[in-house]
Amino acid sequence: MALTDEAIERIKGMIVSGELRPGDRLPKEADLAGRLGLSRNSLREAVKALSLIRVLDVRQGDGTYVTSLQPEVLLDTVGFLLDFHRDDSVLHLLQVRRILEPAATAMAARTMSDSELESLEALVEMPDGEPDLNDLIATDLEFHRRIAIGSGNPVLASLIESLSAPTLRARVWRGLTQEDAAADTVRQHQAIHRALVAREPELARSWATVHIAGVELWLRRALEVADGPGDAPGTAGPQRG
Template sequence: MAVTDEAIEKIKAMIVAGELRPGDRLPREADLAERLGLSRNSLREAVKALSLIRVLDVRQGDGTFVTSLAPQLLLDALNFIVDFHRDDTVLEFFEVRRILEPAATALAAERMPDDQIEELRKVLTSLPADATIDELVANDLEFHHRIADGAGNGLLCSLIDSLSGPTTRARIWRGLTQSGAVEKTREQHAAILDAIATRRPDLARSWATVHIAGVEDWLRLALHEL
């Protein structure tokens, strides 16, 4: 079991056992991590995932609370996740991305003007170390759009942009649940940028393929385990 999944299960067990009741505030992060035998980072990721499905409510400056756990509240969140998991057609979007984006990335390595490469670098470096999942996904979308635009083919850029929306939910869910997904995304983006900046189209194509195929493989596994 992934570390984040284990953390989620431990928090859920506290709620099921009645140790945490609707409206209760969670103990301090450091205290709860020690009590559950978790790292603070794993606990933090678990809280993000449970807040997404409305089991927890994170209130800035006030703490993290168990929600009312009202059936309708949880049902709305469950419907979101069930829709996502049932909609395996999203795999088809990833398959098309895996065909188009590596080609666009290779073209960008050949055609992208130096000033646009520097702007791409700014997008990458603008992401804070403690970025939220929303910030990470927004940065990811901008990064890929600029590469597609840098390929110098308007039709190709439009096609790639049109594929971004249907795959956004998968990106968010992966970032919340797969251990190391955030760090891996950062590393692969940096490798793609370096290949483009050093004008190595074959390497740029390879890194883009690895990057997109990684999310696609995770999604296939997630759907298979349902």
């Protein structure tokens, strides 16, 4: 094991064991290095690596602290990294969403309060006239966000949130290019909402699966067309504009 990796494991062990808790300040570099039997350089590199993934917070002139370690803090890094995935890799992200979101929706059918479900209803109304795509996308994001939070599991909600931004371009492009995509989205949101109100977890799970699978199927077909004869795989995609 590389010395930096060993240093990371030692610090992680202190956090996992409870020796270092969220918000705690790390001992001075020289003291901690001696205590762990590490070189100061290895410790410094480990601290740098752990700060990049939001486990540690280096405050210039003050010291290094353990962050809150809340899921939304740690998973911010996941969302940032996923933003750099190639367009065809969005399919993999949608597959993960298709696993996670139906589970969260089924959980929400059991745990969301009546008042939360009532406020969710405002997000599933069919808009009058020609709908604005930006408004629809914003409503779509908020609809899924509330249901994920309504699952009662903050880790699951944070995971779903981290997958939302990387798949956003595909959802926008589908709304622009696929006929009736906006209306279909609203109808599926309404079906999910009815299942939540009826406290039918499996029905809510099924509709959530259908909803996300629709975007995945559209993107798969669009990429097949874009990467047809004459195109190098992965060099063209419907999301690029």
